[in-house]
Amino acid sequence: MKGKSFIGVAELAAEAAKILSELGLVQERGTVRDAPDERTILYYLSEGLIAPAEDKQGTASVFGYLHLLQLLVVKKLQSEHLPIRKIKELVEGRTERELERLLGRDEKPREKNEAINYLESLLTSKAYAPRQSLPSLPASPQPSPQQRQQAGGSSWARVEIEPGLELHVRDDYEPPREARRLQRLADTIIQSISRGLGKQGR
Amino acid sequence: MKIVPKIEFLLERAQLEAGRDQTVDVLVRITPPDTDSVIGRRPKLNFGIVLDRSGSMGGEKMERAREAASYCIDQLLPVDRLSLVIFDDVIEVLIPSQLAEHKAALKERLAHIYARNSTALHEAWVRGGMQVSEHLTDGAINRVLLITDGQANVGLTNTDEIVTQAMGLFQRGVSTSTIGIGEDFQEDLLMPMAQSAGGNAWHVKRAEDLQRIFSIELEGLIAQVAHTVTLGLIPSDGVRLSDVLNDFEMNETGRYKLPNLQAGSSVDVLVQLRVPAQAAGTKRHLLDLRVGYTPQEAASAEVVKQSLEVEFAETSSVKALPVNEEVEKVVRMLMNARARREAMAHMDRGDYVMARQVVTSALSASMPLFNSPAATPEVMEERQQLEEIESSLTNRSEDKMTRKRLFYESYLRRNSKRQ
Numbered sequence: 001m002k003g004k005s006f007i008g009v010a011e012l013a014a015e016a017a018k019i020l021s022e023l024g025l026v027q028e029r030g031t032v033r034d035a036p037d038e039r040t041i042l043y044y045l046s047e048g049l050i051a052p053a054e055d056k057q058g059t060a061s062v063f064g065y066l067h068l069l070q071l072l073v074v075k076k077l078q079s080e081h082l083p084i085r086k087i088k089e090l091v092e093g094r095t096e097r098e099l100e101r102l103l104g105r106d107e108k109p110r111e112k113n114e115a116i117n118y119l120e121s122l123l124t125s126k127a128y129a130p131r132q133s134l135p136s137l138p139a140s141p142q143p144s145p146q147q148r149q150q151a152g153g154s155s156w157a158r159v160e161i162e163p164g165l166e167l168h169v170r171d172d173y174e175p176p177r178e179a180r181r182l183q184r185l186a187d188t189i190i191q192s193i194s195r196g197l198g199k200q201g202r
Numbered sequence: 203m204k205i206v207p208k209i210e211f212l213l214e215r216a217q218l219e220a221g222r223d224q225t226v227d228v229l230v231r232i233t234p235p236d237t238d239s240v241i242g243r244r245p246k247l248n249f250g251i252v253l254d255r256s257g258s259m260g261g262e263k264m265e266r267a268r269e270a271a272s273y274c275i276d277q278l279l280p281v282d283r284l285s286l287v288i289f290d291d292v293i294e295v296l297i298p299s300q301l302a303e304h305k306a307a308l309k310e311r312l313a314h315i316y317a318r319n320s321t322a323l324h325e326a327w328v329r330g331g332m333q334v335s336e337h338l339t340d341g342a343i344n345r346v347l348l349i350t351d352g353q354a355n356v357g358l359t360n361t362d363e364i365v366t367q368a369m370g371l372f373q374r375g376v377s378t379s380t381i382g383i384g385e386d387f388q389e390d391l392l393m394p395m396a397q398s399a400g401g402n403a404w405h406v407k408r409a410e411d412l413q414r415i416f417s418i419e420l421e422g423l424i425a426q427v428a429h430t431v432t433l434g435l436i437p438s439d440g441v442r443l444s445d446v447l448n449d450f451e452m453n454e455t456g457r458y459k460l461p462n463l464q465a466g467s468s469v470d471v472l473v474q475l476r477v478p479a480q481a482a483g484t485k486r487h488l489l490d491l492r493v494g495y496t497p498q499e500a501a502s503a504e505v506v507k508q509s510l511e512v513e514f515a516e517t518s519s520v521k522a523l524p525v526n527e528e529v530e531k532v533v534r535m536l537m538n539a540r541a542r543r544e545a546m547a548h549m550d551r552g553d554y555v556m557a558r559q560v561v562t563s564a565l566s567a568s569m570p571l572f573n574s575p576a577a578t579p580e581v582m583e584e585r586q587q588l589e590e591i592e593s594s595l596t597n598r599s600e601d602k603m604t605r606k607r608l609f610y611e612s613y614l615r616r617n618s619k620r621q
Contacts, residue, residue, distance in 0.1 A: 080494075113345075115376050123325070168320070
């Protein structure tokens, strides 16, 4: 359908009528026609619901896929009782893709791997550098000291301080040099550990 | 069998007073067919659990989470699918998506979960989503259940982005529910995430409640008869839509987004209309309503429509009509839900005095309902919850939990959900 031209309002009306009947869109109010006739299309053009034709062939205007989509969306939204003013807001300035979405949101069958493609695209952002994959099973009961992992695009080292206590250190981390700041860091660590133990009821 | 929800309009009194402009509360009750008529129609489940095993999940929480996952495996039918992704800063697919046929072997794998490091929540959700998406089944409920007690602190952590992505995945057929445990999880992330992703948000205060919430989530999935539910309201000429007390979000065509429909559970929507004065004896059409929904096993949306027509009568005869207490109750509960959101906003600004004042006012406005002889257990629970919040707002050490309660209880009321 993309790239197809409709010569004159009559051809555009005929194509829209065909698609509307396939979609089963029925208008309920007596004032709104099921399929748009030529007069209705001229009215939509004058109201700006359909963009003006860009080309002419003789005296006839040449419409394209965008115009057809605009017309179909107008009829769909009318079948949902939306007033013309609101429909104009929704249709005006929309791209073909946006109009397709407005038209087909509920009716279009889902493509099976659309969800997977989407999720894969979320992981290609720079927040996620390739990481070492872990075996599914068995999970090792305790990670080894000094084990390095890739997480969130940066590298972290796990350092055992004493049995039962590990620190996680990012590779670009530099410890403070001043004694006062070092002391403050040690205090923060001790407080965090106490809070953590308190929370677990120990 | 065709799923057609029943739509009822309930007014405080069956007629309206003639001769004056007025605001009318209309309770719209949307009820899908009950369980008996959908029995044997349980949709297949394609279920992916994403479980936080970061350090703070250690001890009882992890033990309860294992029990809950084990309970979940027991409830599945051999045609259902299950996957389990566990995460801290590293993500592991502990159970790749598979049919729930060998339950003992599946449960045995749960023993390998133990608590460890920090929380790569976003990536874990993506990986769990992939397990479900690889077996995306039309007509089935394709859902990820994310369970965490902490904050996303590795990888993508931006709340708005994660919420938008969850909505994006829902638009592609996979919904997400969330369970936040305790007082340290991010309610500003988990609750909007579930809401925008067609799932449920749950708050489990104590680890021992985890299994109960799991069973509510599963029962809800099994009873789900329709999703992508929208409500359009078209007032008649001269009538104005002044409010929808549920504060539902709107979609791009100006329709309200409603929760999924579950067999046997109604969704209550409270609509306020401004109606101009009418002469006694007049019958007036006030509102057209349109509920759009996608039945669980259908690919396309269906619509059910209803109109509200009301008769006007002299004040004295209207006053003599019986009052529908259900309408009064729903109005009050939704106003209280609003009060909770308002109190939360005051808390966020550090104004605890105002936050408490809002809750106190909601309590006193609710007293006639609480003291009514017909008060239901739900109403009594509402009273208890508001009193607890009023008291906890005097204690700064309880702020984190209080804010979660305000957020969560408001969410439950607005969406006609019970826990």
